[in-house]
Amino acid sequence: MKADYLYPEFEIIRNEALCTKCRLCEKECSNGVHAFLPEKGILIADSAKCVNCMRCVATCPVHAIKIVKSGADFTYNANWTSDVIREIFKQSATGGVLLSSMGNPKPLPVYWDKILINASQVTNPSIDPLREPMETKVFLGKKPSTVMRDEKGKMILNTPPSLELSLPVMFAAMSYGSISYNAHECLARAATELGTFYNTGEGGLHQNFYKYGSSTIVQVASGRFGVHKDYLEAGAAVEIKMGQGAKPGIGGHLPGSKIVDDVSKTRMIPIGSDAISPAPHHDIYSIEDLRQLVFSLKEATDYKKPVFVKVAAVHNIAAIASGIARSGADAIVIDGFRGGTGAAPTRIRDNVGIPVELALAAVDERLRQEGIRNDVSLIVSGSIRSSADVIKAIALGADACYIATAALVSLGCHLCRNCQSGKCNWGIATQRPELVARLDPDEGSERLVKLLTAWKREIKEFMGAMGINSIEALKGNRLMLRGIGLSETELKVLGIKHAGE
Amino acid sequence: MITINASTHDNASLCEMIKQAKDDVKISHCLGERFLGVGLKDRYIEIDGTPGNALGAYLNGGSVKVNGNAQDAVGDTMNAGTIVIYGNAGDAVGYAMRGGKIYIKGNAGYRAGIHIKAYKEKFPVIVIGGRCGSFLGEYQAGGLIIVLGLCKSEKNVTGNFPCTGMHGGRVLIRGDVSKITFPEQVSVGEATEEDMNTAMPYIKEFCSLFGYELSEVLGSAFTAVKPNSANPYKQMYVEN
Known part of the structure; x- marks a missing residue:
């Protein structure tokens, strides 16, 4: 044998x-x-x-x-x-080629865990969030530096389009196809109830979910699956996906076996056909080309919706982000090397890209130096696991975070990392009707609401402890952070002092 | 029909005027203005001159006629409607187009028809009268691309690497393809009767639009390029 x-x-x-x-x-x-x-x-x-x-x-x-x-x-x-x-x-x-799913599981440094948060003692009183009002609301989009007034001195309210979030956390892009209909419904309903947003991913928007459009960010990737005028108009914002943290520089490939009836309708491709997203957008080889796609999307949506550009955190991310900020985009999404995926080559997932903590710190610093930080919002993703990670991200310069793995875990994902098989027993990363039915959208959306409600409370506790009553005041406030066990170079990139300094 | 002189407006207000117009629009003196006709779903737009990039992107119906050349990304992610260009078109014409028709009298640049796809009643068609650059029909997932080669040129009818990554639809090329190298994923052969029947309405429309004799166009043999599989990358992975 x-x-x-x-x-x-x-x-x-x-x-x-x-x-x-x-x-x-x-x-x-x-x-x-x-x-x-x-x-x-x-x-x-x-x-x-x-x-x-x-x-x-x-x-x-x-x-x-x-x-x-x-x-x-x-x-x-x-x-x-x-x-x-x-x-x-x-x-x-x-x-x-080895194919894996979910985020990089290797024992590489998690900088979130090497950063500690400050609290007020004696000289600057902390605030009790149970008694005092605490503002966790953020706005994503361009923040004009000047106020225009008419001849009578009245302010002209022509602020660029922006998104209002009740807390600085959104659900990241996961396509219908990579996750199930019920999983999408959970995210859409929870985002609506929470006053935040979920992202369609690159697989189009199911007809039944157009009603959640005001809580939806619609994604446009290189394959342009399901992208048409009504889709662009359905969302509150449009996100151009240039890259993904789990597979920087690599395209997407949803095998034909997962293009079943409803997924086919939403992606607008035939049943059983492979859904291939080329590695680059072949009409974007430069920042100028990116600007063209940003503005063609703005044209198509009458300049009423912010346009995000999502990129993977890679070596030259600061220079890349500077270019994106000048492309007319309203927000930059930086996805770190721990970001999840429904399927990616193992070697790419585990070896390409850089930690989002370092990328974020580098980008925020660069945009400030160039005086263009307020031209864009910064959104980070790629393994935001808790409210503490959110607080640290904001203090490092983010406007908001995207969560995906955390949201799926909330829905029952046990991180077995076999999404690519399409046999998810928890009804999340599957299209088999009998498995999808195991995820109850009523229960799932409620669990997501509870998770983020708890995070919001914790965020307020952190803010209160620091003596800060508005999350905006924490943005880029790196004095609130200290490193522990980090080298001088790491501290320099993060722009923070070592604990005790 | 409303007539607008493009030289007297900036790009943004020109786009806005087209959007606001309740009627068909004729644009004169066009010189590189971008995003004309983006997302339109009805009406007719005629352009004299050279429109800039992303002409008719996300077009959702209606028709656009260009009396001149067009630049890059004509009909990007187009869903329905017709674009007719009485000249040449730049790179990436019909990028990820899902439906509608694009007729080009002259040549097209690189990556013509990249990732075009068909869905149900939606069947995108691109007809190029002259020759085209490299990467024709790259990642093509559906629909029909016809390259007629109705031009005097020493060069091949298509550039290098046509139909790379093709996994749906078909490409028809008129004339000599003996010097063109195709990738492994596609089958290349003489166009069948069925291929020609599918293409005929579009070839006829091309002839009537641009004043060619049908017999002249059909005077040379057509080669059909089709994918070997709808799932060309399936065997490349092992689950880990």
């Missing part, structure tokens, strides 16, 4: 004393891990098929199942790790 080089990564352990043979685990697992043997009257598990999404663990009515990392592992080696060996086996067997 031919040896299988790939040993199961996980092991399913069933407590036979508890198991009632209800076979729910068998029904719940789209990977076909669990099977009932009638002749023996027992349930068995094929661990090789398990992705550790924990659906069976979570749904087992008697808590009889647990999944553990398989002990059958290669001899320990800090250099030739199990992952490295498994990947070589996979490529040797198939000749394929």
